[in-house]
Amino acid sequence: MKKIFFILSALILTNCAPPTTNVTKYKSLPSTPDSQKVFIYSPSKKPEQKYVVIGTASFNIDKQTYICEYSDMTNGFAKACRIIGGDAVMITEMQEPDFTSCYRGSANIIKFVTDESYAKISRNIIKKYPPIPDSQAVKTYSKSEKPNREFQVIGSIEFDDTGKTFICDSTDMMETFTKECRKIGGDAIQIKNIKKPNNYSTCYRGSADILKFIEKKTVSTVSESQEKTEIKKAPAAENQNKKATPSHTIYVAVLETVSHSVIKQNENLYLTDVLREVARRVLPTKANYLIMTRENILAMLPPDKSIEECEGGCIVETGRNISADYVAQARINTYGSKITIGVELYHTATGNLISSFNAKSDDLDNLEKEIREKAPDMFSEIKVLEATEK
Structure with missing residues (x-):
């Protein structure tokens, strides 16, 4: 409020009844020094630099106003801009002299954005x-x-x-x-x-x-006799399913397929998506498994590492970097006239290879069929390991 009062007082004392300038600001900034130039933008021109609006000003007239040339208006805007710490003025509305001899207008006071x-x-x-x-x-x-x-x-x-x-x-x-x-x-x-x-x-x-x-494990409070009764009644398959369901979310990452140009990049991406699709079907979300998306993996990789760079011994390290519990990757190669694929699945906590499969085919269509046939057994090993560790 003190700064607004200062603007009004200064303008009223300048010559005779000058136009009124009102300022509304939402940031508390140091005043801009008089030595710093205040840029004035006309209604048809916008700053190229990024900015935020930190206040507004208006230049109006009354019956006693006579100091109201264009330069008086822009000087008034510039003064208001300096007081609240702005860098420039963007005139939003301007009326040239008509039945009066005065310019009138309004403006936004802006601050340029830098790092x-x-x-x-x-x-x-x-x-x-x-x-x-x-x-x-x-x-x-x-x-x-x-x-x-x-x-x-x-x-x-x-x-x-x-x-x-x-x-x-x-x-x-x-x-x-x-x-x-x-x-x-x-x-x-x-x-x-x-x-x-x-x-x-x-x-x-x-x-x-x-x-x-942290998701807590559910602790059973039933008596020993009740527990024995429940075990007798519960179907074996149901007990196995409960045992195989982790008590917390298990993150599974399928890294991009590596082919070293044996197949095209879009074909690499497609085969990776096929593996993720199979993993999602075998390890459903409702059973506390989460198959990480391509976007998840990219977001969590270190800044200096590309998702395409990872293969071989780097698979487990990458899995740990992205906080995955299990990580898999396929490698495409050739064997004579055939296309081959090898897929490995690792447990990141131990670094152990827990499952893998290999296949070969005359073309990619048949190779996809091999993946859809063999990948479910590979991903099912995660359920087996999780059930064993319970």
């Missing part, structure tokens, strides 16, 4: 999970709240001022926390610290932990 405009983000990632979709809510706990579910901390994040930051209000900070949580597959954020704007910074600053909820 320094955004908050400084510091991340400490302990463990990554597949990213969660935007449609899935991320719960936020205040510093004093405690989650009512068992969880693990999989990372932390800090939101800080660069010294030139202005995209840093409380909404910006919370959106950043939520976005980073989703990236590494978290379920919630726990606020650790929040600092409101003060004399040293116009930004909100803070830190938070990223939480992943």
